[in-house]
Amino acid sequence: MLGAGSWGTALATVLARNGHDVRLWSRRPDQAQRINDTGENADYLPDVTLPRGITATADLGQALDGAEAVLMVTPSATLRPMCQAIAPVLPEGIPIALACKGVERRTGYLLSEVVAEELPGHVVGAVNGPTFARETALDHPTAATVAFPFSYSDRLNPETSPAARLALSLSGGGFRAYVSDDLVGVEVGGAVKNVIAIACGMMSGAGFAENTRAALITRGIDEMKQLAQALGGRRETVTGLSGAGDLTLTCSSTTSRNMSLGYQLGQGIPRPSCFEGRPVVVEGEVNAVSVTDLAKRINVPMPICETVQAILHEGADLQEAFTALWARPIEAEPQTMQMSLEHPSPDLPLQFGASDQ
Numbered sequence: 001m002l003g004a005g006s007w008g009t010a011l012a013t014v015l016a017r018n019g020h021d022v023r024l025w026s027r028r029p030d031q032a033q034r035i036n037d038t039g040e041n042a043d044y045l046p047d048v049t050l051p052r053g054i055t056a057t058a059d060l061g062q063a064l065d066g067a068e069a070v071l072m073v074t075p076s077a078t079l080r081p082m083c084q085a086i087a088p089v090l091p092e093g094i095p096i097a098l099a100c101k102g103v104e105r106r107t108g109y110l111l112s113e114v115v116a117e118e119l120p121g122h123v124v125g126a127v128n129g130p131t132f133a134r135e136t137a138l139d140h141p142t143a144a145t146v147a148f149p150f151s152y153s154d155r156l157n158p159e160t161s162p163a164a165r166l167a168l169s170l171s172g173g174g175f176r177a178y179v180s181d182d183l184v185g186v187e188v189g190g191a192v193k194n195v196i197a198i199a200c201g202m203m204s205g206a207g208f209a210e211n212t213r214a215a216l217i218t219r220g221i222d223e224m225k226q227l228a229q230a231l232g233g234r235r236e237t238v239t240g241l242s243g244a245g246d247l248t249l250t251c252s253s254t255t256s257r258n259m260s261l262g263y264q265l266g267q268g269i270p271r272p273s274c275f276e277g278r279p280v281v282v283e284g285e286v287n288a289v290s291v292t293d294l295a296k297r298i299n300v301p302m303p304i305c306e307t308v309q310a311i312l313h314e315g316a317d318l319q320e321a322f323t324a325l326w327a328r329p330i331e332a333e334p335q336t337m338q339m340s341l342e343h344p345s346p347d348l349p350l351q352f353g354a355s356d357q
């Protein structure tokens, strides 16, 4: 498990509870030592007792020595350098599963494409779903999807596929894994939901409530579907755990760092003061840029993501940007027919400040 943050530690907990030996890599030797000494990752999951079977280490060679599979769980922006760092010590041919969520900013690659470029000769997949780390570590009933592209031999003997093997390794107690062969669809869901969650947070923080949230979730799913399809994934995958499931979770509470960032910004808190100035991993903030750049490059309209990107990175005014989002031309749902009717009152502002809360 490469990454001893909240999600890496939670996934290590799931695997170790199921009887697997897990090497948990931290970039900080002192943290690895503390985890081994105390049986707890106090930095990220305080008061969660880690099961036997987890050994923390800050040595990549030690972490990967004899490994049967590797899960990569550091923030998406660190993925390429992590791949480069492990290349010399990675056991030949072992499957690599991504548990981080995003699109690479410079290239617009899905994270699996980054791994494929840096570490050829390894089958690459992803584990995604509605999974807050702490609840997962505490063994709350939780479900996620394990996606790898299926080969012909996998179809003949599905139990030997990397997706099935990892799903079986993860499943047990509260954790239940599903298997998918649509890696693109699963990755798109995970990357886009964080951006939409920021939008939900912004509108909740600005005083709007359930109608607005439901609209953003539903239209957010539509943006995911369009991007997934354009990249060769399947629209229906997005209605599963890694798309609609994770979006529902992340847009439902400020336990989500993405929702929480949006909420604070919606309340008018300046970015540097959000999270009381602490550095927090908010994937949707970086990925608002990478997702919208990618979508523009391949002509996929993603108006909610574009709105978030404009507010976060181009200095757009939150109220004006959401007013413009709501006053776009009237479209068909679902888009089985091409329709775009001029909005009758595009300049009428949304009622910020008049919310019934």
Ligand SMILES: NC(=O)C1=CN([C@@H]2O[C@H](COP(=O)(O)OP(=O)(O)OC[C@H]3O[C@@H](n4cnc5c(N)ncnc54)[C@H](OP(=O)(O)O)[C@@H]3O)[C@@H](O)[C@H]2O)C=CC1
Binding pocket: 003, 004, 005, 006, 007, 008, 026, 027, 028, 044, 073, 074, 075, 076, 078, 099, 100, 101, 102, 131, 132, 133, 134, 280, 281, 283
């Ligand atoms: N938390 C959750 O509930 C879930 C998170 N995810 C995804 O998992 C990924 C990781 O997030 P999460 O674990 O929550 O984040 P955390 O902030 O909890 O942990 C981040 C981890 O990555 C390490 N790290 C940060 N920068 C680097 C770097 N440059 N090189 C190597 N390691 C680095 C941190 O080390 P250090 O402590 O030294 O800073 C820490 O161990 C994200 O993509 C997130 O979207 C997916 C599902 C659920």
Ligand SMILES: O=C(CO)COP(=O)(O)O
Binding pocket: 129, 130, 131, 132, 133, 194, 197, 246, 249, 250, 255, 256, 257, 258, 259, 281, 282, 283
């Ligand atoms: O991805 C997550 C749950 O599935 C965690 O969401 P946040 O990164 O917004 O906290």
